Amino acid sequence: xxxxxxxxxxxxxxxxxxxxxxxxxxxxxxxxxxxxxxxxxxxxxxxxxxxxxxxxxxxxxxxxxxxxxxxxxxxxxxxxxxxxxxxxxxxxxxxxxxxxxxxxxxxxxxxxxxxxxxxxxxxxxxxxxxxxxxxxxxxxxxxxxxxxxxxxxxxxxxxxxxxxxxxxxxxxxxxxxxxxxxxxxxxxxxxxxxxxxxxxxxxxxxxxxxxxxxxxxxxxxxxxxxxxxxxxxxxxxxxxxxxxxxxxxxxxxx
Amino acid sequence: xxxxxxxxxxxxxxxxxxxxxxxxxxxxxxxxxxxxxxxxxxxxxxxxxxxxxxxxxxxxxxxxxxxxxxxxxxxxxxxxxxxxxxxxxxxxxxxxxxxxxxxxxxxxxxxxxxxxxxxxxxxxxxxxxxxxxxxxxxxxxxxxxxxxxxxxxxxxxxxxxxxxxxxxxxxxxxxxxxxxxxxxxxxxxxxxxxxxxxxxxxxxxxxxxxxxxxxxxxxxxxxxxxxxxxxxxxxxxxxxxxxxxxxxxxxxxxxxxxxxxxxxxxxxxxxxxxxxxxxxxxxxxxxxxxxxxxxxxxxxxxxxxxxxxxxxxxxxxx
Numbered sequence: 001x002x003x004x005x006x007x008x009x010x011x012x013x014x015x016x017x018x019x020x021x022x023x024x025x026x027x028x029x030x031x032x033x034x035x036x037x038x039x040x041x042x043x044x045x046x047x048x049x050x051x052x053x054x055x056x057x058x059x060x061x062x063x064x065x066x067x068x069x070x071x072x073x074x075x076x077x078x079x080x081x082x083x084x085x086x087x088x089x090x091x092x093x094x095x096x097x098x099x100x101x102x103x104x105x106x107x108x109x110x111x112x113x114x115x116x117x118x119x120x121x122x123x124x125x126x127x128x129x130x131x132x133x134x135x136x137x138x139x140x141x142x143x144x145x146x147x148x149x150x151x152x153x154x155x156x157x158x159x160x161x162x163x164x165x166x167x168x169x170x171x172x173x174x175x176x177x178x179x180x181x182x183x184x185x186x187x188x189x190x191x192x193x194x195x196x197x198x199x200x201x202x203x204x205x206x207x208x209x210x211x212x213x214x215x216x217x218x219x220x221x222x223x224x225x226x227x228x229x230x231x232x233x234x235x236x237x238x239x240x241x242x243x244x245x246x247x248x249x250x251x252x253x254x
Numbered sequence: 255x256x257x258x259x260x261x262x263x264x265x266x267x268x269x270x271x272x273x274x275x276x277x278x279x280x281x282x283x284x285x286x287x288x289x290x291x292x293x294x295x296x297x298x299x300x301x302x303x304x305x306x307x308x309x310x311x312x313x314x315x316x317x318x319x320x321x322x323x324x325x326x327x328x329x330x331x332x333x334x335x336x337x338x339x340x341x342x343x344x345x346x347x348x349x350x351x352x353x354x355x356x357x358x359x360x361x362x363x364x365x366x367x368x369x370x371x372x373x374x375x376x377x378x379x380x381x382x383x384x385x386x387x388x389x390x391x392x393x394x395x396x397x398x399x400x401x402x403x404x405x406x407x408x409x410x411x412x413x414x415x416x417x418x419x420x421x422x423x424x425x426x427x428x429x430x431x432x433x434x435x436x437x438x439x440x441x442x443x444x445x446x447x448x449x450x451x452x453x454x455x456x457x458x459x460x461x462x463x464x465x466x467x468x469x470x471x472x473x474x475x476x477x478x479x480x481x482x483x484x485x486x487x488x489x490x491x492x493x494x495x496x497x498x499x500x501x502x503x504x505x506x507x508x509x510x511x512x513x514x515x516x517x518x519x520x521x522x523x524x525x526x527x528x529x530x531x532x533x534x535x536x537x538x539x540x541x542x543x544x545x546x547x548x549x550x551x552x553x554x555x556x557x558x559x560x561x562x563x564x565x566x567x568x569x570x571x572x
Contacts, residue, residue: 006361010347017349080345085406088311088339089362090331254313 003091004099011103012110015069024061025111031057032119047128048217054119055137055213061115062108062145063172069107070152071164073100074249079161083254094246101153101242108145112138129219136227137216143234144210148172150241151205157248174200175207205237255325257414257445258287258310263319265305265469279305281469282319287447287462289413292440294456295449296556297466303449304342306466307418311339324414335364338407342418342449344399348392352383352402355391356409363410370409377405382431397428404435415439417448421455433459453556465556473555481555488548489528491520496540503534517543 015021032054074097077083086096116138123130151171155164174181178201185197209230212222265280279302287293297303308314310321312329321328324336346355353374360370378384381401391399400423407415420436421429436446436459450456456463457477464474473480488509498504498518499511507530510521518540522528525547535542 002364003362006358010358013354014347014349081341082345082347084308084311084313084341085339085344085346085359085403086362087313088334088337089359090334090364091362092331253315254308 003089003095004102007086007091007096007099008102008106011073011100012106015104015107018069021065021069021107021111024065025114028057028061028111028115029118031060032115032122047123047126050122050126050128051134051217052213054122055134055141055217058112058115058119058138059141059144059213062112062141063148065108065111066104066145066148067152067165067168067172069104070149071156071161071168073104073153074156074245075159075161075164078254087254093249097153097157097242097246097249101149101245104149104153105146108142108149112142112145131219131221133212133216133219133221136222137212139227140210140212140230140234143231144207146238147205147207147210147234147241150238150245154241154245154248157245157252171204172207174204176211178204178206179208205234210234255289256286256322257289257291257324258285258293258447259322260285260306260310261320263306263309263321264317265302265309265314266317279469280309280316280319283466283469283471284319285464285471285474287445289445290440290443291461292436292446292459293448294460294463295447295466296451296453296456296463297449298451301466302469303466304418305469307339307416307449310416311337335410336413338410338412338415340400340403340407340415340417340420342422344403346391346399346403346406349390351388351390352378352394353387355402356405359406360409365410373409373411377408380408380435381405396423397425400424400428401431404432408439412444414445414447417446419450420448421450421452429455489522489525490544490546490548491522491528491531491535492543492546493518493520493535493540494543496535496538498535498540501534501538504531507531 077086077100087093120130148168152164152168155167159167181197182201185194185201188194188197210233215222261284263280263283264278266276266278268276283302283306295303295306305314309316310323310328311334312331315329323330323333326333347358350358356374356377357370360373361367365373374387375384378387381404383398383402383405386394386398391402394402400420404417404420407417415436417436420432424432433455436448439446440461460477462475463477463480465472465480494517496518497513498508498520499513504520505511507522507527508520509523510519512519512521520531522531528545532542532545
């Protein structure tokens, strides 16, 4: 476990010293605060936009970090050959994968934690209501970020950074369209299309399950049982992807 | 127990395209490195040296054969606590300072915080980087990176140190520092196994050497034994008072005769006819100035082994 923590903290430190991260954070804070510029709207519209845009910014910037840092978690170590000295130490390959993952997860957690007070501060300035539904939505956003990170890490164990980015972004988009894919499958007259769409629907994570932003902006909470189930669903996918990443990484030659 | 024991190690790389032949990086390599010795693993680029080291460290799996480090199978996680490794042209986390970098590897090796702190200070001093301890590695020169890389290999005070081309890219002063460091490691009872293609480095510090060409070990043994046994030594005789070129016995026995002022240099292809030539010099009234047997160099042996057919594997154990 100690080895995992050492790798995780080093990954976290690497992320902290990456200037791109600060640019992204600045961009997010800007997005959260930008409704100030929309002065022509009514008070009610203003409040809704502030609430909506804040959640979207937290989600968007988190996904960008998860994808673009996640795809380099392992592939960059191999390309730069830093993996040689790490794996020559008493550390198992699974510990390395877990450490890299947890390092980025910690980065995302800190990132979201920085954005939250700014978000709630903006809501307070606009007298927009702060309610439990927002926290529910943000918790599910974080689960989604963990899942996207696991996707990027998985692809990063066997492909280049560019290909990993392509695969991860493709699955992210499919994940948000999977309910539509199921609809296409049900309506399609072609058996092949039906089978293909169903396969995609069942294999890809359904990220819409974790998307409660629209409801939360309207102040509508979801049942806690749904919240718990959705979180478990996301975390199971994370476990599955990390296990698959470990299996692939275990077999690699460097 | 040997520090390293390799038996019949073979590594084939599958081609990236169907139908193409496999690339054989190692072809039945067998060698052993004794505890407490410096073993130089000599070979041209592409001979399979780095592949061997990667297999030893568990970074790569062999196609067949076996390798043991300190009595444990290569790739064993626990045995890596007792091994230090410096890769060729090392790349490190350049956002770390030298101090953070060494601490990171110390913690990875399982050392506690206090121990890491002490070792970092000692090693930065040893490799002459104390003043650069708070500088990020991205500001380091190649020589400094090599030195900090050596320090990371030694942070946990390993019994066996494996170095891949440790002198490459270093200036003469840096090379001497690394040579001295390797010798001091042996004095502390550690085993050093290092790959190189720089022959003088091997000649100067290695107890034993192995010559690897195209994945096969063509020779192994003590440097002295390798360059003398089975390889023709020449003998240089300097005499004066005669014109050696005009003496038939000397002319026939020598490969070369040079006149330099009053003295003559006679080069014999080996010691076989030495007595005969010495008798001829005395018989002609000449005076013997010196007799110097010329040992072959490791360089000559290296080129000879490289040029020879690789299936004539002639492993000579010292």
